[in-house]
Amino acid sequence: MRSLLLIEHKAVERESEQQKNQADRDLSRLFPEVILESSGYFVLHGSSEELARKHIAQSDAIVLNLPLNEVKYWGTKLLGWKKIPMLWWCSAETATLSNAFCEDDLPVDGIITPLMSEQELHWAFHFGAKQCSERQQWHMERQQLEGRLEERKWIDMAKGILCDIKKVSEAEAYDLLRKQAMNERKRLVDVATSIVKVYQLLQEQK
Numbered sequence: 434m435r436s437l438l439l440i441e442h443k444a445v446e447r448e449s450e451q452q453k454n455q456a457d458r459d460l461s462r463l464f465p466e467v468i469l470e471s472s473g474y475f476v477l478h479g480s481s482e483e484l485a486r487k488h489i490a491q492s493d494a495i496v497l498n499l500p501l502n503e504v505k506y507w508g509t510k511l512l513g514w515k516k517i518p519m520l521w522w523c524s525a526e527t528a529t530l531s532n533a534f535c536e537d538d539l540p541v542d543g544i545i546t547p548l549m550s551e552q553e554l555h556w557a558f559h560f561g562a563k564q565c566s567e568r569q570q571w572h573m574e575r576q577q578l579e580g581r582l583e584e585r586k587w588i589d590m591a592k593g594i595l596c597d598i599k600k601v602s603e604a605e606a607y608d609l610l611r612k613q614a615m616n617e618r619k620r621l622v623d624v625a626t627s628i629v630k631v632y633q634l635l636q637e638q639k
Contacts, residue, residue: 438492440479440507465498465522472551489515498522500530508540518542518565584622591625594632
């Protein structure tokens with residue numbers, strides 16, 4: 434992981450060139466890109482949505498130098514473009530601007546600080562990548578579960594309609610659905626959905 438996309442907030446104060454030259458005395462006020470580049474990372478800037486979208490394809494991770502109230506907005510947008518590890522740059526400035534938002538649910542895979550060494554940054558990005566992978570896996574499993582629950586809803590509704598119309602048990606109604614799905618070479622849920630929608634349409638026309 435060597436290419437980083439840096440997203441910065443205009444309200445986070447930036448030092449003058451003179452202040453940058455005094456960085457040895459106050460490492461916590463170094464520009465994020467100075468620390469990251471000195472640790473061997475290639476930094477791309479995303480000061481606007483246009484630039485962020487342009488550079489995200491060639492980025493291995495994202496560093497969010499933002500107050501936490503903006504992290505959620507940017508994180509949602511960035512993840513819509515690419516599933517990628519996102520780490521929050523926790524400096525004195527961003528921490529001060531984030532006090533009221535520390536309990537928010539945020540799409541962040543880790544935290545990095547201005548005082549981290551090159552090795553510490555390496556491990557932070559490493560574990561951030563693992564956290565990102567686990568978060569994506571959890572999200573995928575959740576979507577699959579929600580999909581199965583939605584399918585179950587349609588099948589149960591169709592069974593109820595068949596039980597009422599044909600005066601059969603739930604087990605018999607399920608067998609009817611399964612046989613029709615096999616005969617039509619369709620998924621069980623597709624047959625169930627068709628039955629429910631036709632039934633609802635007929636009910637509306639009464």
